[in-house]
Amino acid sequence: MSQRVFRCGYATLIGQPNVGKSTLLNRLVGEKLAIVSPKPQTTRDQIRGIWTGPDSQVIFLDTPGVHQARSPLNRAMVGQAIEALESVDVVILVIDGQEAGRWLDRLGKRGTEMPTLAPPPMEPDELEIGDRMEGKGDDKKVSIDDRIAPGDRRVIRQILRYSHRYLIAINKIDRMAPRKILPIIAAYANAPAVGPIVPISARTGDGIQALREAIRPWLPEREAEFEPDELTDRSLRFLCAELLREQVFLQTRDEVPYGVACEIEVWEELPDLTHVKAIVHVEKQAQRGILVGKGGQQMKALASAAREGMEQLTGRKVFLEVHVRVEPQWSERMEMLKQFGYVL
Ligand SMILES: Nc1nc2c(ncn2[C@@H]2O[C@H](COP(=O)(O)OP(=O)(O)OP(=O)(O)O)[C@@H](O)[C@H]2O)c(=O)[nH]1
Ligand SMILES: [Mg+2]
Secondary structure: OOOOOOEEEEEEEEEOOOOOHHHHHHHHHOOOOOOOOOOOOOOOOOEEEEEEOOOEEEEEEEOOOOOOOOOHHHHHHHHHHHHOOOOOOEEEEEEEHHHHHHHHHHHHHHOOOOOOOOOOOOOHHHHHHHHHHOOOOOHHHOOOOOOOOHHHHHHHHHHHHHOOOEEEEEEOHHHOOHHHHHHHHHHHOOOOOEEEEEEOOOOOOOOHHHHHHHHHHHOOEOOOOOOOOOOEOOOHHHHHHHHHHHHHHHHOOOOHHHHOEEEEEEEEEOOOOEEEEEEEEEOOHHHHHHHHOHHHHHHHHHHHHHHHHHHHHHOOOEEEEEEEEEOOOHHHOHHHHHHOOOOO
């Protein structure tokens, strides 16, 4: 194995919201870098995770889910995902195997398993974003097998603007009967310009080695770009702000997590602990009330879970202070989006 030439390159994980891109990034790197929640649109930023093996180094980019974005924040998120397609060596389309299976079942019931010849209708939003970003390619001519779930087709069209090939990782196979996987491979093998298709479980690690092997040949032959112990380009400060946001996603409901941005205002390394002062920005007074909770109970629970994550990540004791600040319509204001790093 180790006599093989050394290869090093960039690989983007892209896909619909909630398919498991961040879980996969963490699995590939072997460290929890990206936050994960059962809610869609958890990731708002590109995050790089570096994996170094005996004969290759891959810099993986986790991206926000590609969806039909309308609000300024969501448009910025999709913009971040699309921009991560530029100048990478490998594009990995992550799909949710369960969702893909449900789509096939629905089609089967409707009796329309045959691929369509006409191109699917265009989604105005995606065109606008892609055109504004780069203006590359003309996806009007691309017709994609309708056994491929519509949301995945949308992502494939975006990929094709930037890349002439991509891998597919069919995720969440731990939740699927093996007989359900083959029809998905058969359907997605019809996707234009598709390369290897690898069934995986980001949760259990199943198929991850196969995915690494599929990626390797597409990496250029060159020396490692990062030291083997470097895991990300993101600061501990950023990762800790994300850990707090993750708890908001996990512990609050409805629109609350989507109205929250977290920022670390103070980061102080003291001899026996790290003092962290975090600000949770919300848009409305009512959201503040929910986050703080009766007698401050909700905030206590949020902060204590976030602190635990921070201690695990930094390997140090953390003293965490959290303040909630009402910042009306931060998600609509460009300068705030820039301040939080959501706009490049
Ligand atoms: N059963 C199962 N669940 C998974 C797997 N991978 C991810 N999940 C779950 O799917 C949900 C979404 O995972 P994320 O990693 O946050 O998904 P994402 O694609 O990064 O989502 P966004 O950032 O919102 O675009 C979480 O509840 C994960 O625990 C898997 O292999 N198997
Ligand atoms: Mg994510």
